[in-house]
Amino acid sequence: MTTPGVPVDGLDPLLAAVDGRRMAATVATLAGVPFAGRRVGTPGGAAARAWLGQQLADLDATVDFAAFPVTAVPEVYATPTVAWHDGVSVRHLEFGHDVAVHLESAEQALLLRGDLAVAGHGAPQGRWLLVPAGMSLFDAYGHAERAAGLLIGRGVDADGWQYTVLAGPNTGPLPVLTLDTATHAALQQAAESGRGWLAGNAPIRRLDVRAANVHGRWHASTGDGVELLLTAHYDGVGDHPGLRQPAAADNGSGVAVVLEAARILASALPTGVGLSVALLDGEETGALGSAQHAAHLRRDGAAPLVINVDGAGLLRQAAAVEAGGPAHALLAALDQAGRHTGLPLVAGPVASDNRRYAAAGLAAVGIGAGMAGYHSPADTPDRVDTATMTALARLVVATGWLAARTPATVSSSIGDRR
Numbered sequence: 001m002t003t004p005g006v007p008v009d010g011l012d013p014l015l016a017a018v019d020g021r022r023m024a025a026t027v028a029t030l031a032g033v034p035f036a037g038r039r040v041g042t043p044g045g046a047a048a049r050a051w052l053g054q055q056l057a058d059l060d061a062t063v064d065f066a067a068f069p070v071t072a073v074p075e076v077y078a079t080p081t082v083a084w085h086d087g088v089s090v091r092h093l094e095f096g097h098d099v100a101v102h103l104e105s106a107e108q109a110l111l112l113r114g115d116l117a118v119a120g121h122g123a124p125q126g127r128w129l130l131v132p133a134g135m136s137l138f139d140a141y142g143h144a145e146r147a148a149g150l151l152i153g154r155g156v157d158a159d160g161w162q163y164t165v166l167a168g169p170n171t172g173p174l175p176v177l178t179l180d181t182a183t184h185a186a187l188q189q190a191a192e193s194g195r196g197w198l199a200g201n202a203p204i205r206r207l208d209v210r211a212a213n214v215h216g217r218w219h220a221s222t223g224d225g226v227e228l229l230l231t232a233h234y235d236g237v238g239d240h241p242g243l244r245q246p247a248a249a250d251n252g253s254g255v256a257v258v259l260e261a262a263r264i265l266a267s268a269l270p271t272g273v274g275l276s277v278a279l280l281d282g283e284e285t286g287a288l289g290s291a292q293h294a295a296h297l298r299r300d301g302a303a304p305l306v307i308n309v310d311g312a313g314l315l316r317q318a319a320a321v322e323a324g325g326p327a328h329a330l331l332a333a334l335d336q337a338g339r340h341t342g343l344p345l346v347a348g349p350v351a352s353d354n355r356r357y358a359a360a361g362l363a364a365v366g367i368g369a370g371m372a373g374y375h376s377p378a379d380t381p382d383r384v385d386t387a388t389m390t391a392l393a394r395l396v397v398a399t400g401w402l403a404a405r406t407p408a409t410v411s412s413s414i415g416d417r418r
Contacts, residue, residue, distance in 0.1 A: 008340060011401050014264050015341065018393045020386040023256035026055075027389075028381045030234070030255060031246035038247055039166070039238025040070050040282045041209020048234055052214050052255070052279050059263050061216030061277065068213075068292045070282050072206040074166055076101050079241045081111055082177060082200035086190050093200075096243050096377065098183050100162040102152060102176035104137060104169045105202045112175070113199035114148035116191035128198040130188040141173065149175035149202065153184030161376035164237040164245060167286040175202035211235075211281040213289045218266045218275045225272030228265070228400050229304035231290065231353055232258040233283030237375050248381045249313025249371030255279060257309045257389055261396040273404040276304070280353050283310075290353030294360035305330045305403055306364035307396055310352035313371035313379075315388040319395070320348030322366045324358025330403060334365055337398035343391050367392060 029035075029051070036044030049065065056063045080101055082093040093099040112128075119129040119140045124147040131140045131152045140150055156162055162178060177200055179187065190196030214234070221227040232254035236247025246252075262277050269275055282288035290308075297304065307330075319338075323331045338345040350366030357364035369388050373379035 011340070011398060014268050014397055014401060015394045017264055018260060018390055018397065020390040023260050023389045023393065024381070024384070024386050026256035026259060027248050027252040027384050030252035031248040031381045033244070037238035037245045038234060038236040039073070040211045040235045040285055041073055041207060042238055044238070045235055045281065049212055049214055049281070052234060055259060056214065056216035056277065059216070059266060061218050061266070064215050066213045066215060066292065066296070068211055068282070068288065069208065070211045070285055070288055071208045073209055073285055074103055074204055075207055076204050076240050078203035080177070080201055080203060082198070084116070084187060084198040085196055086186070087195035093179070093183065096162060096240070097156065097160050098180055100178045101202050101204045102178050103165055104172040105176040105204050106171055106174055107205055108149065108175040108202040111199050111201050112148045113197060116187055116196045116198055118188060118191050119143045119150065128200070130184065130191050132188070137172070137176070144174060147174060149177065149200070151184065151187060151198070152176060152178050153181045154178040156180045157374065157376060157378070159373060159376065159378040161373070161378055163375040164240070165375065166237055166284045171206065175200070177202065211289060213281055213293055214279040216262070216277040221274030222272045225270070225274060226404055227274035227276070227302065227304040228269070228404065229276050229278060229306045230258045230262055230396065230400070231278045231280060231306060231308040231357075232310065233280040233289065233353055235281050235284055237284050243377055245375070245377055246380050248379050249311055249384050250374060250379055251283070251310050252381075253312035253371070253384050253389055254309035257312045257393045257396060260393045261400065264397050265400050268401065269404050274304070283353055287353050287356045290356035294357045294362060297362065298360050303362060306354065306357040306362055307399060308350070308352055308354035308357070308364065308366045309368070309392060309396065310350060310366060311368040311371045312389045312392045313369065313384045315369040315385065315391060318344035318346040319367055319369045319392065320350055321345050322348065322350040322354060323364070324355060325361055325363045327358070327363040327365055330363045330365055333403040334395070334399045336402050337395050341391070341394045341398050343395050367395070
């Protein structure tokens with residue numbers, strides 16, 4: 001139920017127009033083989049960008065692309081080959097489940113074989129060193145002079161996958177592989193008993209690439225009208241050789257929600273209210289697309305109300321909301337929208353592009369509703385809940401509609417950073 005005194009005449013027909021099947025089709029397309037996981041600077045990312053630009057143009061938006069450079073993007077360019085001997089038999093490790101290449105790993109294309117040892121115990125030369133739990137990678141380097149490489153334990157998700165990240169530390173001096181915790185424990189036991197060897201490689205390199213945001217504008221604000229900016233990142237962590245990483249929920253679902261909300265709001269907002277969309281690149285490499293866009297907005301003196309959606313894949317009880325910048329009025333409208341649409345909202349971290357806009361002094365809220373298969377091959381379209389996308393699209397439509405038509409008249413219980 002909406003708070004008394006907040007006008008909602010005309011809103012419900014807009015909410016009824018939200019089409020979950022259309023959003024599901026958008027997610028399926030973005031997660032498809034032609035877009036290859038949409039990593040920044042790849043042909044798959046460029047293909048997705050062109051397709052999204054056409055979707056905005058088909059909605060009668062004026063479309064442009066804003067390019068920017070991204071340096072040192074990590075790419076695993078071949079399937080790692082990793083096997084180990086426990087003193088009895090050779091075991092081959094499966095890429096993505098049992099073993100992955102650490103983001104800090106140095107490139108090692110050739111297969112290196114060395115005895116197993118534990119970092120900090122015995123001579124490291126020529127050996128693969130098991131890094132014990134509780135020892136930092138920095139400290140492990142101190143025990144690893146002329147070692148073959150380092151082996152770190154890392155947990156896997158509920159589907160048994162190790163997750164992929166693109167933003168993090170710079171390249172270190174040695175090859176570094178991550179092993180699932182059970183495999184790491186088995187290798188450490190072999191190392192401590194003075195037996196066993198490992199042969200492996202780390203085919204990872206860093207690329208300097210070009211990225212681009214996709215901008216769509218329907219109309220600019222005039223007079224006292226507010227300017228609404230709907231945002232979502234379209235890039236993913238990209239496919240690995242032999243491993244598809246579809247990036248359906250993260251963040252095909254957020255893009256689908258933003259496109260659907262923009263489709264409805266473009267013809268429903270009152271005269272004088274501005275509406276634009278930014279589909280952002282480079283979020284997975286440090287939210288670089290939103291950093292570029294936010295800086296551009298500030299240079300131009302623009303001050304839109306920013307609504308960012310990241311992860312509309314699987315709602316569990318309530319959607320998370322993070323507010324930043326001078327967002328009190330926008331947050332109050334969002335609170336009202338949640339009440340009217342029946343979507344519970346809770347203050348929680350949404351570590352995405354909304355933070356870049358907020359850091360630039362813009363009113364920004366980030367909305368997230370969960371996902372399955374984070375940064376792994378398990379992030380598939382069939383695991384994106386259509387009802388969740390529908391609920392979030394209705395929330396965004398109602399928030400935009402309320403923010404455009406009335407000043408906030410109630411306080412919000414969600415929380416605000418001002």
